[in-house]
Amino acid sequence: MRIPERGRSRDEVMALLERAGASDLPWREGKTFAYVYEGGRDVEDVAKHAYMRYLTENALDPTVYPSLLKFETEIVAMAIAHLRGDKDCVGNFTSGGTESCLLAVKAARDYARKERGIAEPHMVLPVTAHACFQKAAHYFDIGMTLVPINPQTFKVNPYDMEAAIRPETILLVASACQYAHGVIDPIPEIAAIAQRRNLLLHVDGCIGGFLLPYFRRLGAPVTDFDFAVPGVTSISMDFHKYAYAPKGASVVLYRSKALRRHQIFTAATWTGYSVINPTIQSTKSGGPLAATWALLHYLGDEGYLRFAERTLAATRAIADAIRRNPHVRLLAEPESSLIAFTADDFPIFPIVDIMRKRGWFVQPQLGYMGSKANIHLSIDQSTLDLVPQFLPDLEAAIEAARSANLRLPEEMRAMLASLSPETFTPETYRQLMALAGTSDGLPEGTAPINLMLDAMPPEVAGIVMTEFFNDLYVQPREAPAAA
The missing domain is CATH 3.40.640.10 (Type I PLP-dependent aspartate aminotransferase-like (Major domain))
Known part of the structure; x- marks a missing residue:
């Protein structure tokens, strides 16, 4: 891919930018529980200016x-x-x-x-x-x-x-x-x-x-x-x-x-x-x-204290709802604005994909180094207004994940657990990606690959993730379409 021979108009370039972001997370809706923090349109405007x-x-x-x-x-x-x-x-x-x-x-x-x-x-x-x-x-x-x-x-x-x-x-x-x-x-x-x-x-x-x-x-x-x-x-x-x-x-x-x-x-x-x-x-x-x-001057101590109060209230409301649900549990009592919850009777990862279809982004965390596979939530002040929408969707997602009970076959779990860094080869990686449905770019759902990664030794999972990202950042196969 080469630098375009001729430049485009400002409007054409802006249109291309908007099209490129069409599949990005709609974080301004407040439904993203990782990566971004929503202070409101006025805060965003001051920051951007x-x-x-x-x-x-x-x-x-x-x-x-x-x-x-x-x-x-x-x-x-x-x-x-x-x-x-x-x-x-x-x-x-x-x-x-x-x-x-x-x-x-x-x-x-x-x-x-x-x-x-x-x-x-x-x-x-x-x-x-x-x-x-x-x-x-x-x-x-x-x-x-x-x-x-x-x-x-x-x-x-x-x-x-x-x-x-x-x-x-x-x-x-x-x-x-x-x-x-x-x-x-x-x-x-x-x-x-x-x-x-x-x-x-x-x-x-x-x-x-x-x-x-x-x-x-x-x-x-x-x-x-x-x-x-x-x-x-x-x-x-x-x-x-x-x-x-x-x-x-x-x-x-x-x-x-x-x-x-x-x-x-x-x-x-x-x-x-x-x-x-x-x-x-x-x-x-x-x-x-x-x-x-x-922003420190715009919001001031009083503004940040108000945001913190809202964040604390949202965190407590969501943690309380998880405590009431008999099918999931908090991994630890939250001391800040972060929550991790897990399940003992069914795989937790399908919740991520189910919530994504309902418009929410929640973050999977693998069960390594003494932790159990879990869902992570970074809670924001904007979450407080959405708690009445979030909690019913989360409850429905938990029930759907229980019903799906998506598990790896025991033979596959044993094979994945037996992998070692010393014997891992490029062919092993290609076979794993084919099994996970990710042999040609990003998968439609994340649960299968997370279940597989969770079954591997952490050192092997690290190799798999390195190879995946090494494949992800490559030259585009074709030039971007015109606006």
Whole structure:
């Protein structure tokens, strides 16, 4: 496929864009329980206006665009105050939670190299910690130990975290809250261990960090997790979730500049301009910064507290309905705005496809690393108005999934369970995709492939997903049709 020989009119291009998005999730309807967060049309309008105003400004060099430096330092200051930091705390704006967590790990690695002389660093994290920490270990060549969690509470035992510490351990990781089940790790106890063992502790507050302080103010029981806890040395928090900023908008915060210094990359040993990168990105649009700053001023603390109250009410209403249903159960008692529920007597995955046909997107989660296959819901303030529609549809979907009772034949389950990374071949992958009905692009339904993935060892499922995405991102077979 080549660049079009001749350009099209603006209207033609806009029409092509609209046609391309015809099959995307209609997230503005409030029926999407993952990936997006709906603040309302007025919030979206403010964010887009601010974003477009600073779209072409480059946040690479704050001396050229002092407005972007103003936005970043003020956003970070608000985040520090929100997470009960003091005057010594510092931080930076990033493109999202993954970048924030990568930077915290990179800073810990370089700090340990300089201050402790550790050449082969290692970190300790619960199996429920976000996968981006495993990405950090992979990218930065850091060893890691994944610590199992309590199968009833889905929280890590602090003593198990301490038992996994080695002489070369540089960092402990905990979540507030963890994504899969919506619970908060015992951070005060883990922080005490970090202090006693002279280790850094990063708290991943990407999805919960902004919302949980509001839940606390609304009377919900919230485990302390922020800079008010001695021993917490860094925190990540996203604004593009419950602060309703456009993606990507996050911050990584440190208790001191002495630690943050190890996050910064500088290169003077080349012939070009001075390279000083506080974050991973170099050239980057000022749009996310401006939009986040604008929304913090537009909604204010009172507006965010109102949104949090609605989110809390919606979460409680949905959790209560799941508790009342005899055929499903909560995996854990939600401590934030995230719910995970499962079934013991029938496969849970068909609920995803049934709900999709009814206009709802709910997220499947595989039964790995001590968790059971489940459905995940990220609940938003806009959900509150739709609870009366959502709950009857969910009840009907549960009943339909029970009736369908879609299961893999035992012979297939045994075959899938026997697969190993060592013997897995491209031909194995092609056979699996044919069995799942995904040999030619995206499947119509997700239940068959999720049932198959759930039956495989996690390491094999990872290979399958890698191959699937490697096939998905290829050159288009033909040019796009004219508008």
